Amino acid sequence: MSLLIQHDSDAAALRRGIRRFLFVAVLATLALLAAIVVRQGLFRQTTSYSFVTDSAQDIAKGQPVRIAGFRVGAVADVSLKDDGQVVVTMEIDADHMRFVTYNARVELRKEGLVGSPTLEIVPGPDKTRLAASQARLAFSRAEGLGALANQVRDEFIPILKDIKLITGVLADPQKGLPGTLAQVRASSEALNTLLANGNSQVHLIGGAATRVLGKAEEDLSQLGQTLAATNARLPGLIDRTQQVLDHVEKITAEAEISVPPALREGSAVASDVREIVSGARQAWPIRNFVNAPAPAKLKLDSDLRGEAGRAR
Amino acid sequence: MRARILWVAALILAGCAAAPDSANAPTEPPRLKAALEAESDGAKRYGRGDYAAAARRFDEAARTYASIDDTPGAARNRLHQARSELAQGRAEAALLTLESAERGGDAGLVLDALLLKAQAQLALDRQAAAQQSLAAASGQCSAACPQAASLHLLQARAGLAANRAPDALAHAEAALKLLQGKDEAAETGNAWRLIAAARLAGGDAGGALPAAHAALEIDRRLALPEKIARDWLLIGDIRKKVGAGGTAAAYRRALDVANAAGLADLARIAARALAADAPVLQGGTP
Numbered sequence: 257m258s259l260l261i262q263h264d265s266d267a268a269a270l271r272r273g274i275r276r277f278l279f280v281a282v283l284a285t286l287a288l289l290a291a292i293v294v295r296q297g298l299f300r301q302t303t304s305y306s307f308v309t310d311s312a313q314d315i316a317k318g319q320p321v322r323i324a325g326f327r328v329g330a331v332a333d334v335s336l337k338d339d340g341q342v343v344v345t346m347e348i349d350a351d352h353m354r355f356v357t358y359n360a361r362v363e364l365r366k367e368g369l370v371g372s373p374t375l376e377i378v379p380g381p382d383k384t385r386l387a388a389s390q391a392r393l394a395f396s397r398a399e400g401l402g403a404l405a406n407q408v409r410d411e412f413i414p415i416l417k418d419i420k421l422i423t424g425v426l427a428d429p430q431k432g433l434p435g436t437l438a439q440v441r442a443s444s445e446a447l448n449t450l451l452a453n454g455n456s457q458v459h460l461i462g463g464a465a466t467r468v469l470g471k472a473e474e475d476l477s478q479l480g481q482t483l484a485a486t487n488a489r490l491p492g493l494i495d496r497t498q499q500v501l502d503h504v505e506k507i508t509a510e511a512e513i514s515v516p517p518a519l520r521e522g523s524a525v526a527s528d529v530r531e532i533v534s535g536a537r538q539a540w541p542i543r544n545f546v547n548a549p550a551p552a553k554l555k556l557d558s559d560l561r562g563e564a565g566r567a568r
Numbered sequence: 569m570r571a572r573i574l575w576v577a578a579l580i581l582a583g584c585a586a587a588p589d590s591a592n593a594p595t596e597p598p599r600l601k602a603a604l605e606a607e608s609d610g611a612k613r614y615g616r617g618d619y620a621a622a623a624r625r626f627d628e629a630a631r632t633y634a635s636i637d638d639t640p641g642a643a644r645n646r647l648h649q650a651r652s653e654l655a656q657g658r659a660e661a662a663l664l665t666l667e668s669a670e671r672g673g674d675a676g677l678v679l680d681a682l683l684l685k686a687q688a689q690l691a692l693d694r695q696a697a698a699q700q701s702l703a704a705a706s707g708q709c710s711a712a713c714p715q716a717a718s719l720h721l722l723q724a725r726a727g728l729a730a731n732r733a734p735d736a737l738a739h740a741e742a743a744l745k746l747l748q749g750k751d752e753a754a755e756t757g758n759a760w761r762l763i764a765a766a767r768l769a770g771g772d773a774g775g776a777l778p779a780a781h782a783a784l785e786i787d788r789r790l791a792l793p794e795k796i797a798r799d800w801l802l803i804g805d806i807r808k809k810v811g812a813g814g815t816a817a818a819y820r821r822a823l824d825v826a827n828a829a830g831l832a833d834l835a836r837i838a839a840r841a842l843a844a845d846a847p848v849l850q851g852g853t854p
Contacts, residue, residue, distance in 0.1 A: 549604050549605055549607070549608030550604070550608075551604065551607060551641070551644060552607045552608055552610065552611030552648065553611075554611060554614060554648055554651060555752070555754055556714075556715065556717075556718050556752060556754070556755055557651075557754040557755060557758070558683065558687060558718040558721040558722050558725070558755060558758055559687075559721065559725065559758040559761070559762075560651070560654050560655040560687070561654075561655065561657060561691075561794050561795070561798075562758075562761060562787070562792070562794055562795030562797075562798035562799065563690075563691060563798070564721075564724070564725045564728060564758065564761060564762050564765060565761040565762070565764065565765045565780070565783070565798050565799065565801070565802040
């Protein structure tokens with residue numbers, strides 16, 4: 257009897273233990289679920305905005321939405337309207353609503369030039385009025401590689417057209433290089449004719465040269481007058497030069513007196529330096545480490561140059 | 569960092585500990601100290617082979633000693649100066665310097681002066697004068713005088729110059745015996761070189777070669793380019809006499825050493841020897 261009573265009490269204890277374990281497991285599961293829900297932002301207060309675009313390219317549900325580089329929300333829905341336009345709805349944290357002004361626009365940007373696309377809300381210049389909830393914002397795409405390629409192509413096409421035009425003009429038989437060469441040839445023939453004319457005109461120059469010589473004679477007589485004037489002024493100039501030379505001589509003599517003392521001063525400075533070094537050597541505690549040298553004794557060497565070995 | 573601080577502290581303490589003794593120690597007067605420093609500096613330069621600078625410093629030291637009436641100091645430095653001039657190959661200048669040292673008249677240095685004088689005279693090929701100087705030096709040097717080996721070596725040189733090879737060999741060997749066990753490497757090298765030259769002159773070329781190599785070995789150890797080049801010349805001469813191979817190689821070594829050391833005269837001698845040896849080589853002599 258006592259054995260049966262004992263068995264019942266053990267079974268009851270086991271049941272209690274199982275119930276406790278199940279209770280704790282259920283609590284843990286609930287806590288985990290709550291954490292996941294909070295992490296997913298299900299209890300977060302959000303506001304939705306939308307924008308319309310021609311294409312949903314690079315836009316997808318769940319794509320992050322940023323303000324000044326900070327993630328503030330995500331794309332909640334991307335849907336196609338009857339007229340072919342795409343409506344994109346974004347969920348933004350209510351905390352960040354204060355940055356979304358009424359004239360804010362949404363830009364589709366890429367991280368770097370070829371990175372993953374993100375939507376960036378760029379607030380407008382007027383920050384006093386905020387956008388209402390569910391407001392429709394303006395949208396634009398930042399220029400990617402395709403846009404750059406288009407821009408380069410747009411720049412290049414006119415240049416290529418110009419090159420084509422220039423080469424066409426150069427190849428033109430009338431106005432291009434062939435025409436120019438023909439003109440040069442014609443010009444050289446004209447030059448030959450001109451030289452022939454020049455030869456005939458040299459004879460005419462002979463007469464003119466006679467007239468020039470007459471004029472040169474007049475000029476020479478004028479030069480004679482000038483030389484006479486110079487001759488009159490030259491003694492003064494020589495006197496002046498003599499004065500300058502005297503001055504130089506005087507300076508040299510003064511230098512002769514002043515320079516040797518300067519050299520002596522230099523020598524004195526060197527002597528002073530030597531004295532300072534010598535004084536430093538005698539100063540305590542340096543003198544403890546510097547001993548006065550003993551008289552030198554050179555090693556004996558009766559054949560300093562090794563001359564004895566071989567007849568020179 | 570801590571170790572460095574400890575070192576500095578230890579040095580300061582050592583300085584403090586040494587201060588009282590040195591404070592009481594007598595200090596040399598400045599001019600005497602200057603003379604001693606010039607002399608010491610000259611000796612250092614002489615040791616480094618900078619003979620021109622050494623001669624200048626010894627001259628300065630001699631003048632400073634003379635200015636404080638220290639005749640032995642002045643004479644000693646004149647001898648050092650003469651030795652430096654001889655090492656430069658300026659034997660005439662050395663003789664003039666020795667004259668001024670003799671005017672100082674310090675008896676203790678007379679023997680050294682006579683030996684240097686003989687050396688200069690031998691360098692100038694004044695054999696009679698050298699013999700006189702050596703005779704005077706012999707009178708000053710007893711058997712136990714420290715310069716006995718040098719005296720023998722100079723007598724050997726004089727003998728060799730006068731074509732008295734046996735006499736030269738005897739003196740050189742006597743010098744070598746005196747030099748045994750002494751720290752006189754330069755003189756030992758000189759002795760071996762003289763033995764080699766004397767043996768060569770006496771017709772014993774076979775015995776000359778090892779002696780010349782012994783001299784070369786010592787001169788290499790002392791790193792004396794001029795002597796090394798002359799040793800190689802001597803070795804070349806001996807090999808030529810013996811008829812052994814390698815004569816040109818020896819002369820070439822002499823030429824290379826002389827060129828590298830900037831010894832133009834010696835390089836010319838080596839080049840001449842090499843050129844003279846060339847026909848022999850063409851004739852087929854090994």
